[in-house]
Amino acid sequence: MVDINAFMKSLKLSWIRKVIQGQNKFTSLGRKLIDFNILCNTGSLYAISAVDMPLFFNNCLLINNKYIFWKYWYDDGIRFVKDIIKDSGQILSLQELQAKMNKPVNFLHYEGIKKVLSTYIVSVQNVKLKDYKVHSYPILSTYIKPIILNSCNKLLYNMLKENSEIPTCQTKWNEYFADDSIQWKNVHGQVFKKTNNTYIQWLQTRIIHRILGTNSLLFKMGLSDSKTCTFCKMSEESITHLFWDCNTVKILIKDISDSLKNANIQIVINSKMFLLGDTNVNDNCFILFMEVKKYIFECKRKEVIPHFQGFKASLKLSLNIYENTTNESNKGFFWIVIRLICNS
Incomplete structure (x- = not known):
């Protein structure tokens, strides 16, 4: 029969074995502290x-x-x-x-x-x-004398800064684009520099970290009956498929690109620029792409097909909110682009 007291004590000590034998960033932190x-x-x-x-x-x-x-x-x-x-x-x-x-x-x-x-x-x-x-x-x-005698926050911060482990999301994006030269520090930070819209910040952060609730992820979690795309009903709905590879989304992006060309605005849209926000793209284009992704995700949540007229309605709402919350609605190339698309 199991000695329950001995079993409970062994469970309390199991963290020592994990720290000694483990290979993640927290084990290296534990070895430095103890x-x-x-x-x-x-x-x-x-x-x-x-x-x-x-x-x-x-x-x-x-x-x-x-x-x-x-x-x-x-x-x-x-x-x-x-x-x-x-x-x-x-x-x-x-x-x-x-x-x-x-x-x-x-x-x-x-x-x-x-x-x-x-x-x-x-x-x-x-x-x-x-x-x-x-x-x-x-x-x-x-x-654990160092923690008690020194500033604990500074000690832990310096140790975590030394961590050279590459996040899984970055590895997967590098593989998808076949590009190891992406400036990830800029990718992670630019959405917070270019907009104060907390919903857009939330959405872009989850896209970058590949933790957005697509059907593929929800199916793995047991929260969806199917992992196929909400729009095309053919392929698996991953983040890259939902926002770029789906034929329905490609038609929407083409219509937006054509609308910009008719307004004499030449923007060549590629997958890296659209999904991550290429650091060479100006602030105006970045926000425009985020408005497109926001509309696509809202259509996915409502289970409706995205189309150009629906996107124009979404842009008009964003423009109306912006005009009523700031005194700079008439300034900026981005809002000129918004008006051109809305009036096209």
């Missing part, structure tokens, strides 16, 4: 001197059957039994401890630790603590 060579050298095979025992969270040193921890002691370097024991084996007096910490010490804290230490010394039959061997066991607070 000395696992020391942490794992615990148990009956690793005996240490009693003076090397930690003062805090120690089963042998309990006050009212509770673990003790006083942060101001810990911050001043009082962490192990040896920190309050003289070479002769005697416990430091209150005055000596205050001089060592260079600050007042709570009298009740001192008397409490003095009493439990004295009781422990008697329990080991007055053997000198430095000669008395005990089994070591992991005390995390003694192994």
